[in-house]
Amino acid sequence: GAYIGKDGERLHIRPAKSPPQFVPLIQVSQVCLFGNVQITSAAIRELADRNIPICHFSYGGWFNAVTTGMSHKNVELRMAQYRTA
Numbered sequence: 001g002a003y004i005g006k007d008g009e010r011l012h013i014r015p016a017k018s019p020p021q022f023v024p025l026i027q028v029s030q031v032c033l034f035g036n037v038q039i040t041s042a043a044i045r046e047l048a049d050r051n052i053p054i055c056h057f058s059y060g061g062w063f064n065a066v067t068t069g070m071s072h073k074n075v076e077l078r079m080a081q082y083r084t085a
Contacts, residue, residue, distance in 0.1 A: 001036055006043040028052055035059040 001016035011028065014020045031047060031054045033039065039054070047054055048069030056065040 002038070004031070004033075004037065004039040004043050006040060006046050011043060025050065025052075030055065032057060034061065 003014040005012045005014075007022065009025050011023045011025060011031075012020060013023060025046065028047070028050075030052060031039075033054065034057045036059075044054065044067065048067070051069050051071055054067040055063065056067070057063055
């Protein structure tokens with residue numbers, strides 16, 4: 001029943017029965033969601049822009065899906081290869 005949102009340059013995490021927490025995005029390498037967790041589209045968009053994967057798991061820990069951004073790391077390499085060829 002947790003909720004994850006974006007608050008400036010940090011993630012705002014509100015667990016169901018705990019006080020809210022803030023995590024700077026620069027310290028996040030991946031986000032793992034277990035069970036019924038809500039995440040805002042702004043948080044998804046920011047994580048995707050930073051190529052930070054979001055892994056979705058069931059309550060029992062079974063892997064369901066992964067959400068990742070469009071990685072454009074090879075565009076400059078391909079352009080250089082084309083010019084050279």
